[in-house]
Amino acid sequence: MTMTIGQLAKKAGVNIETIRYYERRELIPKPHRRKSGYREYSNEFVKRIQFIRHAKELGFSLKEVHELLSLRLDPETPCSEVRKRAEVKISDIDERIKNLQQIKKSLLKLSEACQRSCPISECPILEALEK
Amino acid sequence: MTMTIGQLAKKAGVNIETIRYYERRELIPKPHRRKSGYREYSNEFVKRIQFIRHAKELGFSLKEVHELLSLRLDPETPCSEVRKRAEVKISDIDERIKNLQQIKKSLLKLSEACQRSCPISECPILEALEK
DNA sequence: ATAAACCCTGTACCCTGGTATAGAGTCAAG
DNA sequence: CTTGACTCTATACCAGGGTACAGGGTTTAT
Numbered sequence A, B: 001m002t003m004t005i006g007q008l009a010k011k012a013g014v015n016i017e018t019i020r021y022y023e024r025r026e027l028i029p030k031p032h033r034r035k036s037g038y039r040e041y042s043n044e045f046v047k048r049i050q051f052i053r054h055a056k057e058l059g060f061s062l063k064e065v066h067e068l069l070s071l072r073l074d075p076e077t078p079c080s081e082v083r084k085r086a087e088v089k090i091s092d093i094d095e096r097i098k099n100l101q102q103i104k105k106s107l108l109k110l111s112e113a114c115q116r117s118c119p120i121s122e123c124p125i126l127e128a129l130e131k
Numbered sequence C: 001a002t003a004a005a006c007c008c009t010g011t012a013c014c015c016t017g018g019t020a021t022a023g024a025g026t027c028a029a030g
Numbered sequence D: 001c002t003t004g005a006c007t008c009t010a011t012a013c014c015a016g017g018g019t020a021c022a023g024g025g026t027t028t029a030t
Helices: A005-012 A016-024 A044-057 A062-070 A079-116 B005-012 B016-024 B044-057 B062-070 B079-116
Strands: none
Touching: A005 A016, A005 A044, A016 A044, A044 A062, A044 B079, A062 A079, A079 B044, A079 B079, B005 B016, B005 B044, B016 B044, B044 B062, B062 B079
């Protein structure tokens, strides 16, 4: 049911040191400790760390991840505020998706051009993401 | 028509040093030089640098950006190879888009839950990106 | 009851992606 | 023809996000 830091690291696919680092950065809550001082984790922590891992791959900084994770944390924050912040994040995400779709379109174009006859003088990839 | 490195930096919205750095990393071609040694850039470079900037925001490393940009570069590379690489990139991008949509869904859920009555005991954001 | 395999804290180090600075040359406006 | 703004190379430095010891205590399997 519970696990040590080494087991958590294996399950979540990260280095042990990374977990301690995230704890210092307050990206994950301080876990319960045994009398010996050993950290003890529940399965919830696996989710949380995987979330961080994925969000990072998507280009969010640890600071941004912190913002995402703490959106719902403080019960004192008024709802209207939480909603506002969530909506800001949402439009940020929409923007990212749009940009990724542009790059994808360019790659498809490149791939097709290639299939026909390879006369790729211009680079369709650059057309993506121009401003 | 052509511009100096300072003008390019301003147009593309980056630091001058960043441009020289990208040149060393071979993310942009070596520009033409005046007799004095000054670099001279065409408008093409603005596009290229903005592409790099955006791709970075989307979580691509400079190494990955290099791969994207050089996909169509070497005329010796056989078409089949270029297509294969493009397709790998495309499915990588699809994966990213899917993950972003998951996060977005969670944020929407959070925002809605908040709107109704604020009893947000569980964190819907964590549900996104599990696995 | 003793190794092997963990875990603890603290500190130092590493890589990526820049950014700054020094010391010297160039350009252009008055 | 000079002065201020720009550029050059080379080297040093910085922040973010980890990763790796060192020196010392736990756990567990035999």
